[in-house]
Every structure is written in C-alpha cells, then in structure tokens.
Amino acid sequence: AQSVTQPDIHITVSEGASLELRCNYSYGATPYLFWYVQSPGQGLQLLLKYFSGDTLVQGIKGFEAEFKRSQSSFNLRKPSVHWSDAAEYFCAAVAGGTSYGKLTFGQGTILTVHP
Amino acid sequence: NAGVTQTPKFQVLKTGQSMTLQCAQDMNHEYMSWYRQDPGMGLRLIHYSVGAGITDQGEVPNGYNVSRSTTEDFPLRLLSAAPSQTSVYFCASSYYPLAGGLPDTQYFGPGTRLTVL
Numbered sequence: 534a535q536s537v538t539q540p541d542i543h544i545t546v547s548e549g550a551s552l553e554l555r556c557n558y559s560y561g562a563t564p565y566l567f568w569y570v571q572s573p574g575q576g577l578q579l580l581l582k583y584f585s586g587d588t589l590v591q592g593i594k595g596f597e598a599e600f601k602r603s604q605s606s607f608n609l610r611k612p613s614v615h616w617s618d619a620a621e622y623f624c625a626a627v628a629g630g631t632s633y634g635k636l637t638f639g640q641g642t643i644l645t646v647h648p
Numbered sequence: 649n650a651g652v653t654q655t656p657k658f659q660v661l662k663t664g665q666s667m668t669l670q671c672a673q674d675m676n677h678e679y680m681s682w683y684r685q686d687p688g689m690g691l692r693l694i695h696y697s698v699g700a701g702i703t704d705q706g707e708v709p710n711g712y713n714v715s716r717s718t719t720e721d722f723p724l725r726l727l728s729a730a731p732s733q734t735s736v737y738f739c740a741s742s743y744y745p746l747a748g749g750l751p752d753t754q755y756f757g758p759g760t761r762l763t764v765l
Contacts, residue, residue, distance in 0.1 A: 542688070565751050576652075576738060576756035577691075584750050623690060627751050634679045634698070634742065634751065635706065638690030 535560050537626050539639035546614050547647045554609040554642050556624030564626035566607040567636070568598055571621045580622075583607060594618070619646045649674050652757035654739050660763045661729040669724040669760050671739030679742045680722040681754070684708065684735040691738060697722055698744070729764045736761050 536559045546552055558564060565584050569577040581592025588600040598609045607624060624639040655670045673680065681696035683706075693706030697716040711733060713725040722741075726733060737760045742752040 537690075539690075569756075574758075576758045577740075578756075579753050582753065625691075634681060634696055634754070635693055636683075636691070636754065638683075638692070640688055640690045 535564070535626070535628065535637055537624055537637050537639040539622075539624055539642050541642050542640065543643045543645065545645040545647060548616050549613050552609075552611045552614045552618070552644070554622050554624075554644070556607045556609065556639055558605050558607065558624075558626050560605075560626065560628060562629070563602060564628050566598075566600065567625040567627075568592065568596070568607075568609050569623045569625060570594075571623065571641075573620070577623065580609070614644075614646055616646045616648060619644055651675065652739055652741055652755050654737075654757035654760050656760060657758070658761050660765065661726075662765050663730060665729050666725070666727050667729065669726075669737055669739075669762070671722045671724065671757060672720050673722075673739075673741040673755070674720065675741060675755070676719060677741035677755075678719070678744045679752075679754075680716065681706070681740050682712070682714065682722070682724045683738045683740065684733075685738060685759070686735050694724065694737075726762075729762075731764045734762060734764045 538557045567582045568580040580596050583590045583600045621641045625636045652673045678699045682694040683691040685691045692708045695714040697703045739757040740754040742754040
C-alpha cells in the first residue's frame with residue numbers, strides 16, 4: 534500500500550538553529566511530493582513541491598527540501614528557525630495518472646521553537 | 649478571492665443526528681475534496697469530485713455522503729453521526745492536472761471542528 538511516514542512526532546529547536554524534518558514514502562513509482570504547514574487553528578498552506586528535475590527544491594518562508602530517490606526520502610530543511618515557524622508540518626504524496634488529487638499525508642511533525 | 653471557505657467553524661452533534669458541512673470555492677477549480685484530520689494520523693481523504701455531477705470515494709468514505717451540483721460547492725453530509733466521526737474536517741480544491749498530468753496545488757479551507765457526543 535502507498536504510504537508516507539514522518540518518523541518524528543514532535544521536534545523542539547531553539548530559535549536560530551537549523552531544522553530538518555524527515556519524510557519517507559513508499560510507492561511503486563516515485564510520487565509527486567509536497568510539504569504543507571499548519572499553524573494552530575488554521576488550514577494547510579503549501580510550502581513546496583517536487584515533481585521532477587532538480588532534487589533540491591526551494592519553497593516559501595526560507596524552507597527547502599531535498600528529494601533522494603535512493604532513500605525514498607523528501608526531507609524538509611531550514612537553515613535558521615524563527616519563532617513564527619512553530620507549527621505542524623505535513624509531508625504528502627500523490628501518485629501520477631488518475632490519482633492526481635488524492636493526497637496521502639504523513640502523520641505530521643509538531644515543531645516547537647524555544648526562544 | 650475568498651479562496652476556500654467552510655462553515656461552520658465548530659459544531660457539536662449528538663449521536664444519530666445528521667448535518668451538512670459546507671464548502672465553497674471561488675477559484676473555478678474543477679477538483680474538490682474532503683479530508684478528515686485526526687491526531688497522529690495526518691489527513692485522510694473522505695470523498696472527492698473532479699467536476700459538477702462527478703464524485704468518488706476516498707480512503708475513509710463510510711458514514712459520509714457528498715454531491716456536486718455546481719463547480720463552486722461541495723457539501724459533506726453526515727447522515728447519522730457517530731462519536732468516531734469526531735474530527736477536524738478540511739475541504740480542498742485545485743485545477744485539473746497541469747499539462748503533462750502534473751497535479752496542481754491544492755488549496756485548503758480553514759476547517760470545521762466537529763464533536764459528536
């Protein structure tokens with residue numbers, strides 16, 4: 534079965550520290566990959582997406598993600614975290630073809646930022 | 649543009665009651681979908697629609713009905729609410745796949761928090 538796994542339920546970092554959120558996928562073929570952020574009480578906002586090509590993808594708010602086919606991973610990174618980055622982060626994937634809209638989400642990673 | 653709107657924001661139901669969660673978008677998106685979010689489980693797809701008059705089931709469709717009579721609206725109906733349906737519900741919309749079949753970005757509404765007692 535197709536799945537997306539985020540191994541870390543909760544991550545705490547200090548403001549200004551670097552951040553890496555992990556995401557692994559299990560699909561027959563490489564899916565399309567996304568990272569979303571959800572602030573408390575809000576809907577989801579797209580940070581970045583990977584379809585093909587350059588494996589390092591730049592997104593909004595200073596985030597980037599690296600696709601590694603050999604590891605079936607799509608990890609999210611940020612060089613210096615700001616207090617406003619505290620939120621829940623979701624990795625998601627969708628297979629190609631007629632599945633284009635059916636996102637499969639990971640369990641989410643809650644990010645806490647200490648001052 | 650208002651984007652994707654959902655009403656109500658909060659709702660409490662008793663077991664066995666019925667209700668409709670409303671979702672509307674003003675972006676002329678063909679594709680609309682409903683997800684539920686439960687702690688530790690991410691979001692799971694309930695139903696989706698690729699256009700007016702066309703709907704299909706997602707991963708967790710049991711206990712929910714949908715219809716799509718217009719491009720703008722995609723209501724989700726709970727016919728007989730159960731405590732297991734306590735969750736946060738999100739509606740999303742997007743255009744059809746981009747050229748080459750690439751999925752378009754899905755835009756999410758602010759959510760409806762439903763409690764079933």
